[in-house]
Amino acid sequence: MLAGVLLLIFLPPLVAKDLCKDSQDGFKVRLSIKTGLGDDAYEWNESEMFLFRSTLAYAMRKHSNQDTYTIDNILVCNDTQRVSFVFVVTSTDDPDQLIPKEQVELAVRQNKHRINNAFLLSDMTLEFMGIPPTLSAPIIYDTEPWLIVFGVVIGAVAVGIVALLMSTVSKKRRAKEKAAGLSEEDEGIVKENGTALSSLGRKEGVYNQAFSNDDRFTKL
Amino acid sequence: MKLKLPNPGLEDRILNHDELERLEVEEAGDRPKWDNKAQYMLTCVGFCVGLGNVWRFPYLCQSHGGGAFMIPFLILLVFEGIPLLHLEFAIGQRLRKGSVGVWRTINPYMLGVGIASMCVSFLVSLYYNTIIAWVMWYFFNSFQEPLPWSQCPINANRTGLVSECERSSPVDYFWYRETLNTSAAIDDMGGLQWWMILCLISAWGVLYVCCIRGIETTGKAVYVTSTLPYVVLTIFLIRGLTLKGSFDGIKFLFTPDLNELANPTTWLDAGAQVFYSFSLAFGGLISFSSYNSVHNNCEQDAVIISIINAFTSIYAATVIYSIIGFRATERFDDCLSGNILTLLNTFDLPEGNITESNYQEVLHSLNSTNSDIISNLNLKTCDLNSFLSEGVEGTGLAFIVFTEAITKMPLSPLWSVLFFVMLFCLGLSSMFGNIEGVLVPLQDLKVFPKSWPKEVISGVTCLVCCLVGLIFVQGSGNYWLALFDSFAGSIPLLIIAFSEMIGVVYVYGIDRFNEDLIFMIGHKPNIFWQATWRVISPLIMLAIFIFYFSTIVTKEIFYIAWDPESENFPTLEKKPYPSWIYVIIFLLAGVPSLSVPGTAVFRAIREYCCKKHPSAPVQEIDSVSSNSKFCSFIHS
Numbered sequence: 121m122l123a124g125v126l127l128l129i130f131l132p133p134l135v136a137k138d139l140c141k142d143s144q145d146g147f148k149v150r151l152s153i154k155t156g157l158g159d160d161a162y163e164w165n166e167s168e169m170f171l172f173r174s175t176l177a178y179a180m181r182k183h184s185n186q187d188t189y190t191i192d193n194i195l196v197c198n199d200t201q202r203v204s205f206v207f208v209v210t211s212t213d214d215p216d217q218l219i220p221k222e223q224v225e226l227a228v229r230q231n232k233h234r235i236n237n238a239f240l241l242s243d244m245t246l247e248f249m250g251i252p253p254t255l256s257a258p259i260i261y262d263t264e265p266w267l268i269v270f271g272v273v274i275g276a277v278a279v280g281i282v283a284l285l286m287s288t289v290s291k292k293r294r295a296k297e298k299a300a301g302l303s304e305e306d307e308g309i310v311k312e313n314g315t316a317l318s319s320l321g322r323k324e325g326v327y328n329q330a331f332s333n334d335d336r337f338t339k340l
Numbered sequence: 341m342k343l344k345l346p347n348p349g350l351e352d353r354i355l356n357h358d359e360l361e362r363l364e365v366e367e368a369g370d371r372p373k374w375d376n377k378a379q380y381m382l383t384c385v386g387f388c389v390g391l392g393n394v395w396r397f398p399y400l401c402q403s404h405g406g407g408a409f410m411i412p413f414l415i416l417l418v419f420e421g422i423p424l425l426h427l428e429f430a431i432g433q434r435l436r437k438g439s440v441g442v443w444r445t446i447n448p449y450m451l452g453v454g455i456a457s458m459c460v461s462f463l464v465s466l467y468y469n470t471i472i473a474w475v476m477w478y479f480f481n482s483f484q485e486p487l488p489w490s491q492c493p494i495n496a497n498r499t500g501l502v503s504e505c506e507r508s509s510p511v512d513y514f515w516y517r518e519t520l521n522t523s524a525a526i527d528d529m530g531g532l533q534w535w536m537i538l539c540l541i542s543a544w545g546v547l548y549v550c551c552i553r554g555i556e557t558t559g560k561a562v563y564v565t566s567t568l569p570y571v572v573l574t575i576f577l578i579r580g581l582t583l584k585g586s587f588d589g590i591k592f593l594f595t596p597d598l599n600e601l602a603n604p605t606t607w608l609d610a611g612a613q614v615f616y617s618f619s620l621a622f623g624g625l626i627s628f629s630s631y632n633s634v635h636n637n638c639e640q641d642a643v644i645i646s647i648i649n650a651f652t653s654i655y656a657a658t659v660i661y662s663i664i665g666f667r668a669t670e671r672f673d674d675c676l677s678g679n680i681l682t683l684l685n686t687f688d689l690p691e692g693n694i695t696e697s698n699y700q701e702v703l704h705s706l707n708s709t710n711s712d713i714i715s716n717l718n719l720k721t722c723d724l725n726s727f728l729s730e731g732v733e734g735t736g737l738a739f740i741v742f743t744e745a746i747t748k749m750p751l752s753p754l755w756s757v758l759f760f761v762m763l764f765c766l767g768l769s770s771m772f773g774n775i776e777g778v779l780v781p782l783q784d785l786k787v788f789p790k791s792w793p794k795e796v797i798s799g800v801t802c803l804v805c806c807l808v809g810l811i812f813v814q815g816s817g818n819y820w821l822a823l824f825d826s827f828a829g830s831i832p833l834l835i836i837a838f839s840e841m842i843g844v845v846y847v848y849g850i851d852r853f854n855e856d857l858i859f860m861i862g863h864k865p866n867i868f869w870q871a872t873w874r875v876i877s878p879l880i881m882l883a884i885f886i887f888y889f890s891t892i893v894t895k896e897i898f899y900i901a902w903d904p905e906s907e908n909f910p911t912l913e914k915k916p917y918p919s920w921i922y923v924i925i926f927l928l929a930g931v932p933s934l935s936v937p938g939t940a941v942f943r944a945i946r947e948y949c950c951k952k953h954p955s956a957p958v959q960e961i962d963s964v965s966s967n968s969k970f971c972s973f974i975h976s
Contacts, residue, residue, distance in 0.1 A: 152681075154691040200688040255494050255501075266480035270538060273476075277545040284552050288795055 140197035143208050145218045147228075148249040150204040156245030164203050168239075169196065173207075175238050176228075180209060180219070183227035188212040225251050344849050353445045354435060357859045364634050371436065372555050373631050379559040381641065383628055386566035386769025387619050388649045391471065391738075394766065397617070398657035399733030400609050402593050405600030410654075412601065412610035417650055420880045421614045423872035424837060425625070426642035426865075431844055432626035433638050434856045438780030439623030442630075446848045452939030453839045454781055456832060457623035459932040461777030463828035464622070466805055467821045468774060469547065470812040471735070472767040473539040475760050477519055478739065480539070482756035489514035490747040508910035511744045516902045519739070523815035524903040526823075527918055530815010537813055544806040547768065551775050551798050555631060558772045565769040570652075572762035573659050576755075580662035583749070589665015590658060592728045604887075611884045616829070617649060621836040624773030627780045637861050639869075660737070667745035668727035675722035682717055735818075738763060775801070819899050827925050831892070832932035834885040839936055841878045850874060 140146060149172075154161045162168070173194040180189040189212055198206045209224050211217040228235070228251055236246055243253035355363070374380045401409045435442045440454030481488055492505035492513060500506070505513035516522050523530035550561040580586045600606050619625065629638060673696075680694045683706065694702050707714050732741055746755045779801055782788060788797050812821050844853060850873065858864050900912040 150685065152691060155681075201690040202684060202688040203690070204685075204688060252500075255498060257498075258494050265484045266477070266535075269480040269483050270542060273480075273542050274545065277542065277549050280549040281545070281552065284549070284557070285795060288553070288793065 139210065139216070139218060140195045140206060140208050143218055145221045145224065146206045146208040147221075147224065147251065148198075148204060148206050150202065150247045150249065151239070151241065152245040152247075153203060153239075153241070156241045160240075169199075171238060172196075175231075175235050176207065176209070179227045179231040179235065180224075183223070183230055186212065229254060343846055344851075345847050347447055347847055347849070350446070350848070350852075357856075360434075360436075360634050360859075371631065373633075374555065375559055377636075379555075379562060380628065380632060381645070382562040382566040383555070383558060383769075383772065384625065384641070384645050385648055386562050387624055387628070387773030388617065388645060389566075389569070389652045390617075390619070390766050390770035391763065392613070392617050393649070393653045394656045394660065394763070395734055395737045397613060397653040398593065398660045399737065400613055401657050402661070402729075404603075404606045404609060405597035406592070407594040407596035408598050408600055409606065409610065412607045413614065413653075414650065416607070416611045416614045416880065417646060419872055419876050420611060421618050421620075421649075422642055422646045423869060423877045424615075424620050424841070425618055425646060426639055426869065427841065427844055427873060428620065428625045429629040429638035429642055430853070430857060430860070431848075432629035433632050433634060433636060433860060436630045436634075438627040438630065438784055439777065440781040440784040442626055443843065444784075446843055449940040449943055450839070450843050450847065451943070452936040453836055453843060454623065454784075455939055456836050456839075456932040456935045457621060458778060458781035458785075459935065460828065460832050460836065461622050461624065461774050461781075462805070463824060463928060463932075465771065465774040465778060466809045467812060467824040467828075468767065469543050469771060469805070470540065470809055470817070470821060472547075472764060472771065473536065473543040473813070474519065474735070474739070475763045475767060476543055477536065477539045478743070479757065479760035479764060482753050482760060485753050487743075487747055487752050487756060488518070489743055490752070504904050507904075509744070511740050511747075512910060514743075515739045520818050521815055522818050522902050524905065525901055525915060526816050526819040526899065526921070528816055530817075532810060533813055533815070533817075536817075537810070540806060540809055540813055544802050544809075547771055547775065548799060548802045550768070551772065551779075551802075552795050554776075554779070554794055554798070555628075558776075562769060562772070565765040565772075568765045569762045572758050573656060575758060577655075577659045577662065579749070579755070580659060580666065583662070583666040585666045585669025586662035587665065588669060588724065589661040589663070589728060592665065592725070593657060593661040608884060608887050611880060612830075612888070615833070615837065615881075615884065617653065618646070619770065619773055621833040621840065622773060623777035623781065627776045628773070635860055635862075639857075639861055639865065660742070663742060663745045665728065667741065667748065668724060668730070670745075670748050671727045672722050672724045675720055679719045679722065682719065686713065686717060778805075819901065822899055823921070823924070824928060828928040828932075831885070831888060831929045834881060834888065835933045835936060838878060838881045838885065841873065841881065845873050845878075 151164070153164065170191070173191045173196065176194045177189045177191050180193070181187055189209075192215075193210045193212060194207055195210060196205050196207045198204075209219040211219055228248055232243065232248075232251075232254065236242055239246055401413075431442055435445050437445060438454075439457045440451065443450040443452075443454040489511045492501040492510050494500070495502045502513070504517060508516075519536075521530065521533050550558055550565075629636075629641075632638075676696055676699065680696075680699060683689070683694055683703070684691060687706070687710075703714075703719075730741070742759065743756070746752050746759065749755055775798075779798060782801065783797065788800070811817065814820075844850075850870070854864055854870075896916065898914045898916045901915050903909065903913050903915075906913040
């Protein structure tokens with residue numbers, strides 16, 4: 121009678137341990153608290169383990185939409201100093217039945233963000249072996265930033281070219297007007313036999329076609 | 341006994357000293373002038389100081405014995421670089437023409453030297469501006485956080501990273517795939533990459549704005565492009581020295597290994613670096629100094645610019661290696677932490693048990709007890725020296741190694757923008773000299789009608805170069821660029837420089853040259869200049885040329901390709917060139933080199949044909965020519 125009672129008391133934890141150790145539906149978890157938090161690292165103890173089991177229960181609840189999961193459904197074993205262990209999830213209806221691996225994986229993936237935040241860790245420092253982290257969505261820009269900078273540079277270049285060409289054109293036009301203006305002045309002042317004093321100031325004088333240019337070089 | 345080759349008619353082709361003096365005093369002539377001496381110095385410094393100072397010299401320094409490399413570098417600087425520089429400045433200032441004009445004046449048979457300079461300047465401009473286009477692409481992409489080369493993109497179905505990126509690294513992937521979109525071999529053209537075309541257009545556009553009116557506009561632009569690199573280098577030096585591991589990098593760079601001095605390759609590489617670093621034989625320096633006043637002290641200028649160039653090389657090397665030291669230390673730390681984590685995970689030891697200091701002892705003790713497990717782990721060997729030697733040269737340094745270092749620094753977009761602005765300024769100021777070496781000969785050869793204004797000529801030249809440069813924005817563009825760099829910018833320059841020295845010293849005449857220098861700067865160049873111009877520098881040029889030529893002809897030439905399908909990926913794969921490439925190589929290196937003797941032969945044949953047919957028109961007496969001597973002789 122006493123043996124039977126003793127057996128009844130000690131059987132569940134023994135069975136539980138076997139469920140965890142030998143199971144194929146378990147996941148190994150590894151935490152790297154010191155790497156993740158440095159000086160703010162906390163100590164891993166029973167309370168932290170309690171938190172872990174409760175977050176997993178929460179994840180199972182959300183995934184299956186059943187409010188029946190409790191902390192007793194999460195079994196843990198193979199606890200090491202590294203801070204790594206194995207856990208399994210038992211079904212709410214039958215404590216000897218385990219939830220299949222795929223279901224647990226889905227539950228964890230859906231709620232990884234919440235689980236990470238509960239422990240102030242990240243996907244790198246709180247690892248579930250066999251569950252790859254979901255990658256964040258790539259940033260999609262409406263206009264690529266490089267096109268914007270390119271547009272600015274090309275705009276500045278175009279403005280520069282136009283400005284410089286305009287200044288050349290206006291300089292040429294001004295020079296042409298000046299030359300036209302000067303030649304008008306000349307026509308006004310210098311006459312063929314004129315004695316306007318201003319004509320004496322010019323070096324070349326007026327070229328008189330009456331005298332031929334042929335004998336510039338004296339023929340011998 | 342001074343050797344002087346016969347050179348009839350030289351007196352008629354050049355302005356004598358009195359005429360030069362008159363030109364100077366009256367400020368007659370329509371040749372452009374520098375606004376002030378600072379513009380001239382900054383333009384020359386900008387031309388000489390280029391991308392090679394940043395990414396070739398540090399690599400040579402580190403691979404040829406560190407501090408010991410300074411010895412051959414400085415010796416060859418003094419005996420090769422400074423004399424050639426002084427020669428180019430003096431002859432340009434004296435004859436007051438661009439490279440084609442100068443050589444045609446010295447002797448019409450030497451016109452080929454000018455044409456060769458023009459060809460080389462043209463070929464180099466094509467690919468150099470493509471490098472600037474690449475720099476601009478990285479600059480455009482630096483205005484975002486996180487930088488696009490800091491992480492691998494996610495593949496199409498969001499299950500993992502892109503495989504090519506995962507196998508290599510984010511910086512490699514961004515450079516080879518997202519920038520170049522490189523094909524696996526040079527035969528595979530790969531098609532034009534539209535984003536690179538845009539960058540190429542912007543590079544040529546910026547260059548056109550700065551060169552639109554010749555030195556009138558470049559003279560203003562160099563105030564920024566020549567000074568900004570020094571500012572940025574100083575900022576990077578201060579930033580670099582505060583990073584962990586920078587002193588390891590600097591120590592690694594400068595640790596001397598005197599055994600390297602016995603290796604002839606060290607001297608050859610030092611000579612080649614001095615030569616290419618000074619941008620000699622491009623014709624641009626002759627052009628720039630021809631805009632100077634005739635009594636400008638070109639001797640002093642040559643010495644100052646050489647010193648600035650050498651100082652910039654050493655300064656840039658220090659900065660680059662401080663950053664490389666930081667990157668190597670980061671890689672080493674990552675490698676070690678990775679190994680430590682693996683050990684902790686395998687043996688389920690608590691964190692903090694293994695640190696960097698006791699890693700070796702713990703590994704040793706674990707190895708003695710569980711050697712089979714350890715060997716299965718494939719722990720990486722972490723050696724700081726091997727990470728430091730990974731410092732590559734060329735585009736690999738700027739676009740792979742340095743960009744990776746930048747991603748590890750806080751405020752990476754800022755450092756990225758600064759770095760690429762610096763590279764842009766370095767490249768652009770060198771391009772000013774290259775374009776000058778193309779435009780002025782084109783004007784001298786009267787390729788364009790005289791009625792065309794300067795703006796149109798520079799516009800047409802830039803447009804043509806941009807269109808031809810589309811070769812380099814294809815998938816295989818990177819390989820074409822390497823080809824152009826190895827062959828267009830190496831052998832022909834050596835031949836041109838050698839011909840320049842022989843031409844000035846023996847055809848123009850060293851006596852006349854000395855007299856010109858007495859007229860220009862007031863004193864005869866001393867024994868150092870005489871010895872180097874006449875004997876030492878030509879011999880050094882000849883030696884470098886023979887070495888270069890023999891290595892190229894004897895060794896099998898190959899190129900390194902990025903081939904995701906190769907076995908050694910991500911290591912670049914050595915591939916032999918296809919046979920039709922040899923035609924291209926001959927065109928690149930052969931045409932400029934052969935135009936030196938070719939033009940002389942062509943001219944000689946033409947003269948001979950003219951002599952045979954005396955019905956050729958008698959030389960007209962031009963009454964209003966600059967040859968006032970003629971008229972005065974007949975009138976007296």
